[in-house]
Amino acid sequence: MKMTYTIEQLKDYLKRHDIKPSTIRIKVLEYLLNNRIHPTADDIYQYLIGEIPTLSKTSVYNTLELFMEKGVVNALSLKEKELRYDINTYFHGHLKCEICGNVYDFPVSEEIINVEELKGFVIRNVDINVYGICKKCNEKNKEV
Amino acid sequence: MKMTYTIEQLKDYLKRHDIKPSTIRIKVLEYLLNNRIHPTADDIYQYLIGEIPTLSKTSVYNTLELFMEKGVVNALSLKEKELRYDINTYFHGHLKCEICGNVYDFPVSEEIINVEELKGFVIRNVDINVYGICKKCNEKNKEV
DNA sequence: TTTAATTTTGTATTAATTTCAATTTTATTA
DNA sequence: TAATAAAATTGAAATTAATACAAAATTAAA
Numbered sequence: 236m237k238m239t240y241t242i243e244q245l246k247d248y249l250k251r252h253d254i255k256p257s258t259i260r261i262k263v264l265e266y267l268l269n270n271r272i273h274p275t276a277d278d279i280y281q282y283l284i285g286e287i288p289t290l291s292k293t294s295v296y297n298t299l300e301l302f303m304e305k306g307v308v309n310a311l312s313l314k315e316k317e318l319r320y321d322i323n324t325y326f327h328g329h330l331k332c333e334i335c336g337n338v339y340d341f342p343v344s345e346e347i348i349n350v351e352e353l354k355g356f357v358i359r360n361v362d363i364n365v366y367g368i369c370k371k372c373n374e375k376n377k378e379v
Numbered sequence: 380m381k382m383t384y385t386i387e388q389l390k391d392y393l394k395r396h397d398i399k400p401s402t403i404r405i406k407v408l409e410y411l412l413n414n415r416i417h418p419t420a421d422d423i424y425q426y427l428i429g430e431i432p433t434l435s436k437t438s439v440y441n442t443l444e445l446f447m448e449k450g451v452v453n454a455l456s457l458k459e460k461e462l463r464y465d466i467n468t469y470f471h472g473h474l475k476c477e478i479c480g481n482v483y484d485f486p487v488s489e490e491i492i493n494v495e496e497l498k499g500f501v502i503r504n505v506d507i508n509v510y511g512i513c514k515k516c517n518e519k520n521k522e523v
Numbered sequence: 524t525t526t527a528a529t530t531t532t533g534t535a536t537t538a539a540t541t542t543c544a545a546t547t548t549t550a551t552t553a
Numbered sequence: 554t555a556a557t558a559a560a561a562t563t564g565a566a567a568t569t570a571a572t573a574c575a576a577a578a579t580t581a582a583a
Contacts, residue, residue, distance in 0.1 A: 257530065257580090276570085291532045296571070312508075314456040316540085316570060328491075330500060341496035347472075348509065352485040355514035356474060362508040364456075365492065370499035401549090401561065420539085435563045440540070460539060460571080 240268055252305045262286060263298045267308060267322040273329070273338040275317040313338065313364055328363035334372035341365070384412055396449045406430060407442045411452065411466040417473070417482040419461040457482065457508055472507035478516035485509070 240248075245264050246256040254260060262283050267274070270282075280295045299320055302308040311319040313331050319338065321329075330339040343363050368376075384392075389408050390400040398404060406427050411418070414426075424439045443464055446452040455463040457475050463482065465473075474483040487507050512520070 255529085259531075289532075293533075293572085294531055297531080310458060312456040312458040314454055314462070318458070318570085330497070332500075333503070339496075341494060343491055343494075347487055347491050347507070350485060350487070352483075353474070353509065355517065356476075356509070357512040357517055358509055359477065359512070360510040362506070362510075363491070364506040364508070365497065365500070365502055366504040366506075368501040368503075373499065373501055399549095399560085403562075433563075436539095437541085437564075438562055441562080460537095462539085 238269065240265060249307075252302075252307050254301060254305050254307070259283075259287065259290065259294050260298055260301075263295065263302070264307070264322075267302075267320065271322065273311055273319040273321050275319050277317065279320075309360065311338070311364070312362065314366070326361065328365060330365045330367070330369065332369035332372055333366055334368050334376075337369065339369065382413065384409060393451075396446075396451050398445060398449050398451070403427075403431065403434065403438050404442055404445075407439065407446070408451070408466075411464065415466065417455055417463040417465050419463055421461065423464075453504065455482070455508070456506065458510070470505065472509060474509045474511070474513065476513035476516055477510055478512050478520075481513065483513065 242261060245261045245268075248264060248268075249256045249260055263279060266279055266282055270278075272278075276292070276295050276299060279299075280290065280292050283295070284290050299308060299310075302320075303310060306324060308320045308322055309324055311321055311329060313319060313329070323340065326343060326345050328341045328343040330341055331337075332339070347363075348358060348361060386405060389405045389412075392408060392412075393400045393404055407423060410423055410426055414422075416422075420436070420439050420443060423443075424434065424436050427439070428434050443452060443454075446464075447454060450468060452464045452466055453468055455465055455473060457463060457473070467484065470487060470489050472485045472487040474485055475481075476483070491507075492502060492505060
Protein backbone atom coordinates (compact mmCIF):
# COMPACT_ATOMS: atom_id res chain seq x y z
CA MET A 236 0.00 0.00 0.00
CA LYS A 237 1.41 3.33 -1.03
CA MET A 238 1.42 5.73 1.89
CA THR A 239 0.47 9.07 0.50
CA TYR A 240 -1.32 10.77 3.36
CA THR A 241 -0.06 12.08 6.68
CA ILE A 242 -2.14 11.55 9.78
CA GLU A 243 -2.80 15.31 9.86
CA GLN A 244 -4.17 15.20 6.33
CA LEU A 245 -6.42 12.27 7.20
CA LYS A 246 -7.66 14.02 10.35
CA ASP A 247 -8.43 17.16 8.37
CA TYR A 248 -10.26 15.13 5.74
CA LEU A 249 -12.51 13.68 8.45
CA LYS A 250 -13.02 17.02 10.19
CA ARG A 251 -13.99 18.68 6.92
CA HIS A 252 -16.70 16.02 6.66
CA ASP A 253 -17.90 16.64 10.20
CA ILE A 254 -16.43 13.42 11.59
CA LYS A 255 -14.46 13.30 14.83
CA PRO A 256 -11.17 11.57 14.06
CA SER A 257 -10.50 8.36 15.95
CA THR A 258 -7.81 5.80 15.29
CA ILE A 259 -10.17 3.43 13.55
CA ARG A 260 -11.74 6.14 11.42
CA ILE A 261 -8.34 7.42 10.37
CA LYS A 262 -7.15 3.93 9.46
CA VAL A 263 -10.31 3.09 7.51
CA LEU A 264 -10.05 6.37 5.63
CA GLU A 265 -6.38 5.77 4.91
CA TYR A 266 -7.14 2.30 3.57
CA LEU A 267 -9.92 3.61 1.33
CA LEU A 268 -7.80 6.43 -0.06
CA ASN A 269 -4.81 4.20 -0.73
CA ASN A 270 -6.72 1.16 -2.05
CA ARG A 271 -9.17 2.34 -4.64
CA ILE A 272 -10.35 -1.15 -5.47
CA HIS A 273 -13.92 -0.75 -4.19
CA PRO A 274 -13.26 -2.98 -1.16
CA THR A 275 -15.85 -4.80 0.93
CA ALA A 276 -16.19 -4.30 4.67
CA ASP A 277 -14.36 -7.58 5.09
CA ASP A 278 -11.48 -6.49 2.83
CA ILE A 279 -11.04 -3.47 5.07
CA TYR A 280 -11.34 -5.54 8.23
CA GLN A 281 -8.86 -8.18 7.05
CA TYR A 282 -6.26 -5.56 6.31
CA LEU A 283 -6.76 -3.44 9.42
CA ILE A 284 -6.82 -6.35 11.85
CA GLY A 285 -3.08 -6.52 11.11
CA GLU A 286 -2.69 -2.94 12.29
CA ILE A 287 -5.30 -2.89 15.09
CA PRO A 288 -5.39 -6.37 16.67
CA THR A 289 -8.43 -5.55 18.83
CA LEU A 290 -10.49 -4.33 15.88
CA SER A 291 -14.00 -5.69 15.62
CA LYS A 292 -15.97 -6.05 12.43
CA THR A 293 -18.82 -4.09 13.92
CA SER A 294 -16.49 -1.10 14.16
CA VAL A 295 -15.75 -1.34 10.47
CA TYR A 296 -19.47 -1.44 9.71
CA ASN A 297 -20.11 1.46 12.10
CA THR A 298 -17.36 3.51 10.51
CA LEU A 299 -18.57 2.85 6.98
CA GLU A 300 -22.13 3.70 8.00
CA LEU A 301 -20.90 7.00 9.43
CA PHE A 302 -18.79 7.68 6.34
CA MET A 303 -21.87 7.15 4.17
CA GLU A 304 -24.00 9.51 6.25
CA LYS A 305 -21.33 12.17 6.00
CA GLY A 306 -20.83 11.67 2.27
CA VAL A 307 -17.30 10.30 2.52
CA VAL A 308 -18.08 7.02 0.75
CA ASN A 309 -20.75 5.51 -1.45
CA ALA A 310 -21.89 1.91 -1.21
CA LEU A 311 -21.84 -0.19 -4.37
CA SER A 312 -24.52 -2.81 -4.86
CA LEU A 313 -23.11 -5.09 -7.55
CA LYS A 314 -25.30 -8.19 -7.33
CA GLU A 315 -22.81 -9.69 -4.94
CA LYS A 316 -23.54 -10.81 -1.40
CA GLU A 317 -21.37 -8.09 0.02
CA LEU A 318 -21.55 -4.36 -0.50
CA ARG A 319 -18.46 -2.57 -1.71
CA TYR A 320 -17.39 0.93 -0.74
CA ASP A 321 -16.08 3.71 -2.94
CA ILE A 322 -14.17 6.73 -1.62
CA ASN A 323 -14.58 8.39 -5.04
CA THR A 324 -17.91 10.18 -4.72
CA TYR A 325 -17.66 12.00 -8.03
CA PHE A 326 -20.20 11.02 -10.68
CA HIS A 327 -18.87 7.96 -12.49
CA GLY A 328 -19.79 4.44 -13.54
CA HIS A 329 -18.53 1.00 -12.52
CA LEU A 330 -17.46 -1.93 -14.60
CA LYS A 331 -17.56 -5.31 -12.93
CA CYS A 332 -15.63 -8.07 -14.69
CA GLU A 333 -17.44 -11.33 -14.07
CA ILE A 334 -14.26 -13.33 -14.71
CA CYS A 335 -11.62 -11.70 -12.53
CA GLY A 336 -14.04 -9.92 -10.21
CA ASN A 337 -12.31 -6.55 -10.49
CA VAL A 338 -14.35 -3.37 -10.50
CA TYR A 339 -13.17 -0.52 -12.71
CA ASP A 340 -14.32 3.10 -12.97
CA PHE A 341 -15.44 4.78 -16.16
CA PRO A 342 -16.69 8.29 -16.93
CA VAL A 343 -20.38 8.98 -17.43
CA SER A 344 -22.05 12.21 -18.47
CA GLU A 345 -24.49 13.59 -15.91
CA GLU A 346 -26.76 14.25 -18.88
CA ILE A 347 -28.26 10.79 -18.48
CA ILE A 348 -30.42 11.97 -15.60
CA ASN A 349 -31.75 14.91 -17.62
CA VAL A 350 -34.90 13.18 -18.76
CA GLU A 351 -38.49 14.25 -18.48
CA GLU A 352 -39.39 11.18 -16.43
CA LEU A 353 -37.05 12.25 -13.63
CA LYS A 354 -38.51 15.73 -13.22
CA GLY A 355 -40.02 16.10 -9.77
CA PHE A 356 -37.83 13.30 -8.43
CA VAL A 357 -35.31 14.43 -5.83
CA ILE A 358 -32.13 12.58 -6.77
CA ARG A 359 -29.82 11.62 -3.96
CA ASN A 360 -27.62 9.10 -5.69
CA VAL A 361 -27.01 7.53 -9.09
CA ASP A 362 -25.41 4.17 -9.70
CA ILE A 363 -24.31 3.05 -13.14
CA ASN A 364 -23.08 -0.52 -13.12
CA VAL A 365 -21.89 -2.43 -16.16
CA TYR A 366 -21.33 -6.18 -15.97
CA GLY A 367 -19.28 -8.19 -18.43
CA ILE A 368 -15.75 -9.29 -19.26
CA CYS A 369 -12.84 -6.88 -19.04
CA LYS A 370 -10.24 -6.37 -21.77
CA LYS A 371 -7.58 -8.34 -19.95
CA CYS A 372 -9.76 -11.41 -19.32
CA ASN A 373 -11.17 -11.21 -22.82
CA GLU A 374 -7.70 -11.37 -24.35
CA LYS A 375 -6.71 -14.25 -22.11
CA ASN A 376 -9.69 -16.21 -23.39
CA LYS A 377 -8.65 -15.71 -27.01
CA GLU A 378 -5.26 -17.29 -26.34
CA VAL A 379 -6.83 -20.62 -25.37
CA MET B 380 -54.01 -8.71 -10.91
CA LYS B 381 -55.09 -8.14 -14.46
CA MET B 382 -55.12 -11.41 -16.35
CA THR B 383 -53.89 -10.61 -19.78
CA TYR B 384 -52.18 -13.78 -20.90
CA THR B 385 -53.57 -17.18 -21.81
CA ILE B 386 -51.75 -20.28 -20.67
CA GLU B 387 -50.85 -20.97 -24.29
CA GLN B 388 -49.25 -17.54 -24.61
CA LEU B 389 -47.27 -18.08 -21.42
CA LYS B 390 -46.13 -21.51 -22.60
CA ASP B 391 -45.01 -20.08 -25.92
CA TYR B 392 -43.15 -17.28 -24.15
CA LEU B 393 -41.20 -19.87 -22.15
CA LYS B 394 -40.59 -22.13 -25.15
CA ARG B 395 -39.28 -19.20 -27.17
CA HIS B 396 -36.75 -18.69 -24.38
CA ASP B 397 -35.75 -22.34 -24.38
CA ILE B 398 -37.53 -23.15 -21.13
CA LYS B 399 -39.72 -26.21 -20.67
CA PRO B 400 -43.06 -24.99 -19.35
CA SER B 401 -44.06 -26.34 -15.93
CA THR B 402 -46.89 -25.15 -13.73
CA ILE B 403 -44.56 -23.19 -11.46
CA ARG B 404 -42.68 -21.60 -14.33
CA ILE B 405 -45.92 -20.57 -16.00
CA LYS B 406 -47.27 -19.07 -12.79
CA VAL B 407 -44.06 -17.20 -12.01
CA LEU B 408 -43.96 -15.83 -15.54
CA GLU B 409 -47.61 -14.83 -15.34
CA TYR B 410 -46.99 -13.03 -12.08
CA LEU B 411 -43.98 -11.18 -13.47
CA LEU B 412 -45.82 -10.12 -16.62
CA ASN B 413 -48.89 -8.93 -14.76
CA ASN B 414 -47.10 -7.28 -11.81
CA ARG B 415 -44.40 -5.05 -13.18
CA ILE B 416 -43.41 -3.77 -9.76
CA HIS B 417 -39.91 -5.31 -9.69
CA PRO B 418 -40.93 -7.90 -7.10
CA THR B 419 -38.63 -9.82 -4.76
CA ALA B 420 -38.50 -13.62 -4.67
CA ASP B 421 -40.60 -13.43 -1.52
CA ASP B 422 -43.22 -11.20 -3.16
CA ILE B 423 -43.61 -13.84 -5.83
CA TYR B 424 -43.68 -16.67 -3.31
CA GLN B 425 -46.25 -14.96 -1.07
CA TYR B 426 -48.61 -14.48 -3.98
CA LEU B 427 -48.15 -17.90 -5.56
CA ILE B 428 -48.47 -19.87 -2.33
CA GLY B 429 -52.15 -18.91 -2.57
CA GLU B 430 -52.36 -20.59 -5.96
CA ILE B 431 -49.97 -23.51 -5.39
CA PRO B 432 -50.21 -24.55 -1.72
CA THR B 433 -47.28 -26.97 -1.98
CA LEU B 434 -44.93 -24.37 -3.45
CA SER B 435 -41.51 -24.08 -1.88
CA LYS B 436 -39.39 -20.98 -1.82
CA THR B 437 -36.50 -22.92 -3.31
CA SER B 438 -38.63 -23.47 -6.40
CA VAL B 439 -39.14 -19.75 -6.78
CA TYR B 440 -35.39 -19.22 -6.49
CA ASN B 441 -34.74 -22.05 -8.95
CA THR B 442 -37.20 -20.63 -11.42
CA LEU B 443 -35.80 -17.11 -11.20
CA GLU B 444 -32.27 -18.46 -11.60
CA LEU B 445 -33.36 -20.30 -14.75
CA PHE B 446 -35.19 -17.23 -16.04
CA MET B 447 -32.03 -15.19 -15.59
CA GLU B 448 -29.90 -17.73 -17.45
CA LYS B 449 -32.35 -17.72 -20.33
CA GLY B 450 -32.64 -13.94 -20.42
CA VAL B 451 -36.26 -13.77 -19.30
CA VAL B 452 -35.57 -11.58 -16.27
CA ASN B 453 -32.87 -9.34 -14.91
CA ALA B 454 -32.01 -9.09 -11.23
CA LEU B 455 -31.98 -5.64 -9.66
CA SER B 456 -29.44 -4.91 -6.96
CA LEU B 457 -30.82 -1.83 -5.20
CA LYS B 458 -28.87 -1.71 -1.93
CA GLU B 459 -31.63 -3.69 -0.29
CA LYS B 460 -31.26 -7.03 1.44
CA GLU B 461 -33.34 -8.73 -1.22
CA LEU B 462 -32.84 -8.82 -4.96
CA ARG B 463 -35.71 -7.71 -7.17
CA TYR B 464 -36.58 -9.16 -10.57
CA ASP B 465 -37.55 -7.33 -13.73
CA ILE B 466 -39.32 -8.97 -16.66
CA ASN B 467 -38.58 -5.90 -18.76
CA THR B 468 -35.17 -6.66 -20.25
CA TYR B 469 -35.08 -3.67 -22.57
CA PHE B 470 -32.47 -1.04 -21.80
CA HIS B 471 -33.86 1.29 -19.14
CA GLY B 472 -33.12 2.80 -15.75
CA HIS B 473 -34.65 2.38 -12.31
CA LEU B 474 -35.78 4.95 -9.80
CA LYS B 475 -35.99 3.81 -6.22
CA CYS B 476 -37.97 6.08 -3.92
CA GLU B 477 -36.41 5.87 -0.47
CA ILE B 478 -39.66 7.00 1.17
CA CYS B 479 -42.35 4.74 -0.30
CA GLY B 480 -39.97 2.05 -1.54
CA ASN B 481 -41.46 1.91 -5.02
CA VAL B 482 -39.23 1.30 -8.01
CA TYR B 483 -40.07 3.10 -11.25
CA ASP B 484 -38.68 2.74 -14.76
CA PHE B 485 -37.24 5.57 -16.80
CA PRO B 486 -35.73 5.72 -20.29
CA VAL B 487 -31.97 5.93 -20.78
CA SER B 488 -30.03 6.36 -24.00
CA GLU B 489 -27.68 3.50 -24.81
CA GLU B 490 -25.17 6.19 -25.73
CA ILE B 491 -23.93 6.21 -22.15
CA ILE B 492 -21.94 3.03 -22.74
CA ASN B 493 -20.33 4.48 -25.86
CA VAL B 494 -17.20 5.67 -24.12
CA GLU B 495 -13.58 4.99 -24.89
CA GLU B 496 -13.01 3.38 -21.48
CA LEU B 497 -15.47 0.60 -22.29
CA LYS B 498 -13.86 -0.43 -25.58
CA GLY B 499 -12.60 -4.00 -25.34
CA PHE B 500 -15.02 -4.74 -22.50
CA VAL B 501 -17.67 -7.31 -23.39
CA ILE B 502 -20.87 -5.87 -21.93
CA ARG B 503 -23.43 -8.35 -20.72
CA ASN B 504 -25.64 -6.11 -18.62
CA VAL B 505 -26.09 -2.49 -17.64
CA ASP B 506 -27.82 -1.26 -14.50
CA ILE B 507 -28.75 2.37 -14.01
CA ASN B 508 -30.18 2.95 -10.56
CA VAL B 509 -31.30 6.30 -9.22
CA TYR B 510 -32.10 6.74 -5.53
CA GLY B 511 -34.11 9.58 -4.08
CA ILE B 512 -37.63 10.78 -3.39
CA CYS B 513 -40.38 10.36 -5.94
CA LYS B 514 -42.74 13.10 -7.05
CA LYS B 515 -45.63 11.75 -5.04
CA CYS B 516 -43.72 11.49 -1.75
CA ASN B 517 -42.06 14.83 -2.39
CA GLU B 518 -45.43 16.57 -2.72
CA LYS B 519 -46.75 14.86 0.38
CA ASN B 520 -43.80 16.25 2.33
CA LYS B 521 -44.58 19.81 1.19
CA GLU B 522 -48.10 19.56 2.59
CA VAL B 523 -46.81 19.02 6.13
C1' DT C 524 -10.38 13.51 39.86
C1' DT C 525 -15.02 12.62 38.89
C1' DT C 526 -18.57 12.45 35.76
C1' DA C 527 -20.55 12.36 31.33
C1' DA C 528 -20.36 11.40 26.50
C1' DT C 529 -18.59 8.88 22.86
C1' DT C 530 -16.50 5.01 20.73
C1' DT C 531 -15.46 0.28 20.42
C1' DT C 532 -16.15 -4.46 21.24
C1' DG C 533 -18.18 -9.08 21.20
C1' DT C 534 -21.90 -11.94 21.30
C1' DA C 535 -26.25 -13.11 19.63
C1' DT C 536 -29.69 -12.49 16.17
C1' DT C 537 -31.69 -11.87 11.69
C1' DA C 538 -32.89 -13.15 7.21
C1' DA C 539 -31.91 -13.82 2.28
C1' DT C 540 -29.93 -17.17 -0.32
C1' DT C 541 -27.75 -21.65 -1.26
C1' DT C 542 -26.99 -26.54 -0.84
C1' DC C 543 -28.42 -30.97 -1.41
C1' DA C 544 -30.60 -35.32 -0.75
C1' DA C 545 -35.15 -37.18 -0.95
C1' DT C 546 -39.50 -37.08 -3.12
C1' DT C 547 -42.59 -36.25 -6.76
C1' DT C 548 -43.73 -35.49 -11.40
C1' DT C 549 -43.04 -35.93 -16.25
C1' DA C 550 -41.09 -38.12 -20.29
C1' DT C 551 -39.16 -42.14 -22.53
C1' DT C 552 -38.70 -46.83 -23.72
C1' DA C 553 -39.52 -51.73 -23.73
C1' DT D 554 -49.38 -50.34 -20.16
C1' DA D 555 -45.62 -51.01 -17.07
C1' DA D 556 -40.92 -50.13 -16.10
C1' DT D 557 -37.31 -46.99 -16.31
C1' DA D 558 -34.95 -42.74 -16.81
C1' DA D 559 -34.83 -37.82 -16.58
C1' DA D 560 -36.33 -33.62 -14.84
C1' DA D 561 -38.58 -30.76 -11.49
C1' DT D 562 -39.88 -29.82 -6.88
C1' DT D 563 -39.59 -29.95 -2.05
C1' DG D 564 -37.94 -29.23 2.70
C1' DA D 565 -34.64 -29.05 6.00
C1' DA D 566 -30.12 -27.56 7.09
C1' DA D 567 -26.24 -24.61 6.24
C1' DT D 568 -24.22 -20.31 4.99
C1' DT D 569 -23.13 -15.66 5.83
C1' DA D 570 -23.45 -10.56 5.40
C1' DA D 571 -25.34 -7.34 8.12
C1' DT D 572 -27.59 -5.66 12.37
C1' DA D 573 -28.84 -5.08 17.26
C1' DC D 574 -27.45 -4.13 21.53
C1' DA D 575 -25.47 -4.23 26.04
C1' DA D 576 -21.03 -4.12 28.23
C1' DA D 577 -16.43 -2.36 28.24
C1' DA D 578 -13.07 0.95 27.02
C1' DT D 579 -11.73 5.35 25.70
C1' DT D 580 -12.04 10.26 25.41
C1' DA D 581 -13.88 14.78 26.71
C1' DA D 582 -15.90 17.92 30.01
C1' DA D 583 -16.81 19.70 34.52
